[in-house]
Amino acid sequence: MVRKLSSRKIRYASIAIIGIGLALMIGLALDLRFHGLAWRIFYSVTGEEAPAGQLYGFVNYLGNLTRRQPVTATDVPIKYSDMNPLGVNTFLENEVEESKRDRQLQMIADAGIGWIRQQFPWQDIEIGQRGNFTDTRNGTPVDAWKKYDNIVDLADKYKIGIIARLGVPPVWSQPKGAKEGFAPPTDLQDFVNYATTLATRYKGRIHFFQVWNEPNIYPEWGDQPINPEQYTEMLCRTYTALKAVDPQNVIISGTLAQTIEFSARNLSDFVFLQRMYDAGAGKCFDILGAQGYGLFSGPTDQRMRPTTINYAHLVWLRDMMIANGDAAKPIWIGEMAWNPVPDEKTVPTIANRMNYGQVTDEQGARYAVEAYQRARTDWPYVGVICYWFFKLPADNEKDQSRYYFRMVDPDFTLRPVYIAIKNYAATRR
Secondary structure (H helix, E strand, C coil): CCCCHHHHHHHHHHHHHHHHHHHHHHHHHHHHCCHHHHHHHHHHCCCCCCCCHHHHHHHHHHHHHHHCCCCCCCCCCCCCCCCCCEEECCCCCHCHHHHHHHHHHHHHHHHHEEEEEEEEEEHHHHCCCCCEECCCCCCCCCCCCHHHHHHHHHHHHCCEEEEEEEEEECHHCCCCCCCCCCCCCCCHHHHHCCCCCCCHHHHCCCCCEEEEEECCCCCCCCCCCCCCHHHHHHHHHHHHHHCCCCCCCCEEEEEEEECCEEEECEEHHHHHHHHHHCCHHHHHHEEEEECCCCCCCCCCCCCCCCCCCCCCHHHHHHHHHHCCCCCCCCEEEECCCCCCCCCCCCCCCHHHHCCCCCCCCHHHHHHHHHHHHHHHCCCCCCCEEEEEECCCCCCCCCEHHHHHCCEECCCCCCCCHHHHHHHHHHHHH
């Protein structure tokens, strides 16, 4: 015989369940508010710090269970993986004084950073016409190679490796009416000749060359439709020429911008890469170049959707590499950072303030270290990661959000991210 519960007992049981539920909710709220265990768990899978963002992000994260996840083949031996992974982007060519270039590289070495990703802008080397390497822009003829020779000498002095970023064509090489500094040359052989001349000059001193930057977006490919096949032709011809100069040269493909667009001006990095492979690019690079911006979430974000732009976005590129037979090649990240752009109350005049997300100086510094840690722990196929960027020569871009990525102020004042990376580097030695 089943005994029926009295209405009073049912009511008491309901009250108890509600009470327990409220207690759990309050406990969770307090945990999230004061960064307890639940907060740390949510942060570890969402990269979100605000409680509302964590809860929403965790629901998104659970979606990983319903979708195919990228294949990463972490047990495959990877080339060029036994190097110092700490790198930084530099604009040493814009420093007029040699002493300031020296000071930058000394600070980079002191921080335990082993690589600089340094531009060798074509338009600043072969300036006026084909085969002319004399700079007459200030009236007095100057050897256009002089400051680049100095940069290479200083890198040697401080035992810092150079990733030579090749690109930025001069006006004379571009189609008529092209936007200066971006459109690829009318004759690709002109680019190949510039790359070969540079590699020959620094043979035995620079071994790593990156062919172009972000060829899948405007304005890096000029004001014209994105063309993976044309870029692949440029890459393959340059690869062959640089290997002929020195078989030890290592060729990095142009870093692919993180985008999910499908327009003529901006093309998904996944689509761009597959079209590169279809055009034969697999035999024309040793390392895949990718970008690693976290944008609106931290480096621990593990939400794996191809349409989500986060730090882990590049894992899908690894999936594509494996599908195309490139499992043994690494990915090197050309640019990684989070943007400590000030809020409107502090600096009200910044254009495009939220283009790259917004973090505090403390968060930006912590995220940079966590980005290196995650790659080291989870992504054995990721090699050198170059922070964006070390410093600019002046503060005339303070009204642009990109200015605030800096590791060091123009007057050499250290930002928190420099100190954080230096401290992290010390733990690796």
